[in-house]
Amino acid sequence: MILPLGGNTALNNNQLVVKITNANLAFGQTIGMVWLATDNQYHAKIQPAYLETTQNWASFHQSTWKLDLNKVLNYEITRLELIVYTYHNPNLAMPAAELSSFDLIINDTITHQIIINQRHIKTAIVLEIYQKNGQYKCRARGEYSNLSLSSLNKYVQTELNENFPKNPQNNDNYEQETNNLWTGTAFAIDNHHLLTCHHVIAGANQILLHQQGKPTLQAFVVMSDQGSDTAVLKVDMPLTVSLSLQTGQRPLLGESIIAMGFPLASISSQLQVNTGNIAGLMGMYNDIRFLQFTAPTQPGSSGSPLLLANGQVIGMVTATLVGGQNMNYAVKYQLLSAILSSCDIDNQPTFHDNIHTPELVKRHKDGLWLVECS
Incomplete structure (x- = not known):
């Protein structure tokens, strides 16, 4: 099924699998992702799970996230927010990266199409996982901004790490971007x-x-x-x-x-x-x-x-x-x-x-x- 922007649907169980497809983005090189565990006020309660720094409830491998919702959602942590963002490194000699469209496949049956037609988008909140009446559910989010990930810090009340990974997979993408206008x-x-x-x-x-x-x-x-x-x-x-x-x-x-x-x-x-x-x-x-x-x-x-x-x-x-x-x-x-x-x-x-x-x-x-x- 296609999950429309703002739409929500039930999940079958506590094991969540989210695959990234149709992406022309260098995840782990210039583009990062983070799961933020929050309360109802969207305040972070525990350490987030990043591509390069996963947690016992969330791991990432070969374009796929795997989460155990029973290990993270509880009476205090009521929702998970998936955020996609561009890495920031003021000393990196390369043009500014930006987000573009991609798809998320959730538990092999649900497709959320993230459509980004604008230039200079730096941060996107794309998915929300929560529990209602004992049922795990997901909602398609679409809140995009040309401000960096750190601009969310004061709202989620934690210090989000937007820094470039110390050991990116390769540097091929950077040279390709140097001719961009x-x-x-x-x-x-x-x-x-x-x-x-x-x-x-x-x-x-x-x-x-x-x-x-x-x-x-x-x-x-x-x-x-x-x-x-x-x-x-x-x-x-x-x-x-x-x-x-x-x-x-x-x-x-x-x-x-x-x-x-x-x-x-x-x-x-x-x-x-x-x-x-x-x-x-x-x-x-x-x-x-x-x-x-x-x-x-x-x-x-x-x-x-x-x-x-x-x-x-x-x-x-x-x-x-x-x-x-x-x-x-x-x-x-x-x-x-x-x-x-x-x-x-x-x-x-x-x-x-x-x-x-x-x-x-x-x-x-x-x-x-x-x-x-x-």
């Missing part, structure tokens, strides 16, 4: 600096900025913060148009916004514009650094500014919850402003009256740049 969006915030996402430029040996009708610029990283998924870039050639961050406090819930960026750059390098509104004032797991918005996003949207009708930026697109309806997230302007201040960068506020979207795009489009990383 990936793209995102950046926007200018003064004559020489731009903002984009950390995950857009992470692992890049070269960062190029493109805009139709203008020379290609080479950018350099001033700072990059994984926790906030924010990076500041610098270029030598003066930028003619820059955007201003919102200043002060204002009610944002329900506010109309315009998102501008370069999604799907492999198909078209044209600037894309989408509209929506602010749907929530917190990110995933109630993270106050982010807000939720409804303007559609696609791969390449990361780093796009969210603008009000007066042209001020209230957020920067960072993540989309794949499988969620319009569950898109942006870094709040307050955090972006604090990051610029820490770099001694002065983003001068500019004001104009609320204007219609076509005029807004015309005024500010030259402040948007397509980011190409290699």
Whole structure:
């Protein structure tokens, strides 16, 4: 049977076998997996089981997990979460790894298809095992993020190990990835600096900025913060148009916004514009650094500014919850402003009256740049 996203089904017994199939991922080389044993509040209760560090209740061999649920689920440990993630090693000279689609075959009879169409996905919660009325059950999860595994630490209340294995199986995959290109969006915030996402430029040996009708610029990283998924870039050639961050406090819930960026750059390098509104004032797991918005996003949207009708930026697109309806997230302007201040960068506020979207795009489009990383 096919287990749809969000669906659940009963398991025959306490012996669980989960096989990975149809995967173009280097599990154990650049991609890791971990079983997290939690209570009903999703707080970890015992040491997790990793690909490279298994437990007496979970082991992994030749693309297959084997679990004894009787050894782990009890009155205190009520659920198991299977998380797939990219390994992190800041000293590894390779492009940033990312997740892609694969299938899970559960007890040879249940198929869960994990569909990941977006670029730069770093962490995915894909399966949940729990017990209800004395019956073991599994649920298909689909919560994907371009933040690293360690971003879950404060929510699960344990230190998750996202580090690269000390003895990976081989290094063939790394050389194959060195010719990869990936793209995102950046926007200018003064004559020489731009903002984009950390995950857009992470692992890049070269960062190029493109805009139709203008020379290609080479950018350099001033700072990059994984926790906030924010990076500041610098270029030598003066930028003619820059955007201003919102200043002060204002009610944002329900506010109309315009998102501008370069999604799907492999198909078209044209600037894309989408509209929506602010749907929530917190990110995933109630993270106050982010807000939720409804303007559609696609791969390449990361780093796009969210603008009000007066042209001020209230957020920067960072993540989309794949499988969620319009569950898109942006870094709040307050955090972006604090990051610029820490770099001694002065983003001068500019004001104009609320204007219609076509005029807004015309005024500010030259402040948007397509980011190409290699």
